Amino acid sequence: MKFETRIAPLDLDITLGCGQTFRWRRREDGAWQGVLGDQLVSLAMGAYGLVVDSSPGRHDVEAMVREYLRAEDDIAKIQRRLGRDAVLARGMREVKGLRIVKMDEWECLVSYLLATYANIPRIARMIESVSSTWGAQIADRVHEFPSRDDLSGASESELKRCGLGYRARYVRELCDAVDMSSMRRFRRLGYEDLREALKELPGVGDKVADCVCLFGFGRLEAFPIDVWMERALARLYKAKGSYRKLRMFALEKFGPFAGYAQEYLYYNERLRAPDGTCVFSHK
DNA sequence: GCCCAGGAGTGTG
DNA sequence: CACACTCATGGG
Numbered sequence: 001m002k003f004e005t006r007i008a009p010l011d012l013d014i015t016l017g018c019g020q021t022f023r024w025r026r027r028e029d030g031a032w033q034g035v036l037g038d039q040l041v042s043l044a045m046g047a048y049g050l051v052v053d054s055s056p057g058r059h060d061v062e063a064m065v066r067e068y069l070r071a072e073d074d075i076a077k078i079q080r081r082l083g084r085d086a087v088l089a090r091g092m093r094e095v096k097g098l099r100i101v102k103m104d105e106w107e108c109l110v111s112y113l114l115a116t117y118a119n120i121p122r123i124a125r126m127i128e129s130v131s132s133t134w135g136a137q138i139a140d141r142v143h144e145f146p147s148r149d150d151l152s153g154a155s156e157s158e159l160k161r162c163g164l165g166y167r168a169r170y171v172r173e174l175c176d177a178v179d180m181s182s183m184r185r186f187r188r189l190g191y192e193d194l195r196e197a198l199k200e201l202p203g204v205g206d207k208v209a210d211c212v213c214l215f216g217f218g219r220l221e222a223f224p225i226d227v228w229m230e231r232a233l234a235r236l237y238k239a240k241g242s243y244r245k246l247r248m249f250a251l252e253k254f255g256p257f258a259g260y261a262q263e264y265l266y267y268n269e270r271l272r273a274p275d276g277t278c279v280f281s282h283k
Numbered sequence: 284g285c286c287c288a289g290g291a292g293t294g295t296g
Numbered sequence: 297c298a299c300a301c302t303c304a305t306g307g308g
Contacts, residue, residue: 112289116288116290117289117304118290118304118305118306120288121306121307123288123289160304163305165303165304166302167304168304202292204291224289226288226290242298244297266289
């Protein structure tokens with residue numbers, strides 16, 4: 001099933017390749033292939049807008065894609081607010097097409113649980129391994145992300161065979177700690193209450209909780225802080241200190257769209273090292 | 284071999 | 297509160 005839908009501004013390479021989500025691959029022809037729910041989806045930029053090709057295809061795939069890419073976010077408005085900060089104001093035009101994604105809450109929670117103390121290629125491998133072991137198959141070598149019930153049958157040793165290491169125990173305990181009704185209950189909580197509730201879960205600390213708030217529950221004020229963000233905040237704002245202090249700094253400075261500021265800064269900080277490009281600077 | 288990776292849990296001062 | 301240590305593992 002193939003159709004075109006209008007989402008602007010949008011840069012697929014930045015949005016799907018910047019490390020906020022882990023199951024998309026860029027093909028030789030430039031199209032991005034990934035899995036959304038039970039759909040194998042390919043995305044490419046066309047003349048009119050975003051060209052979506054999905055299989056097996058479903059009547060609501062367009063709505064799924066538009067929700068995932070947060071098509072209704074007013075990027076101009078967000079950037080106007082973030083532009084009050086002089087550092088961001090200088091480089092935001094370069095990342096206009098970066099959109100925060102709206103992942104499935106459960107997939108996001110497990111993904112960022114696995115992401116602790118691992119690099120992005122390894123995170124992607126762990127997720128693919130878990131998906132191909134417990135997720136329903138939808139195409140050749142393509143599987144859905146396993147639901148909570150799919151995964152609740154997995155033993156710790158089976159999970160370790162997927163290369164999870166010490167994370168295997170967290171996943172096992174997470175399956176016992178939550179079900180789909182608790183995930184629905186989480187949706188009704190405000191950001192601060194949600195992040196505290198998530199932190200109650202095994203293997204979920206400050207950083208994972210904020211990632212799940214942002215990329216899973218769509219709380220745009222969440223500002224996850226990892227080692228790259230610590231570097232960016234120190235380099236660009238001379239801000240240092242505990243997670244709590246840095247989070248308060250960001251919330252005050254960037255307000256309700258702190259999550260977008262975080263992803264702009266994260267993208268910039270990560271790309272700065274390998275190829276020398278630097279979108280934002282303190283000068 | 285050495286270092287680091289989108290950290291969290293636990294114990295201690 | 298802050299800090300130190302441990303927890304597995306793969307890749308540069």
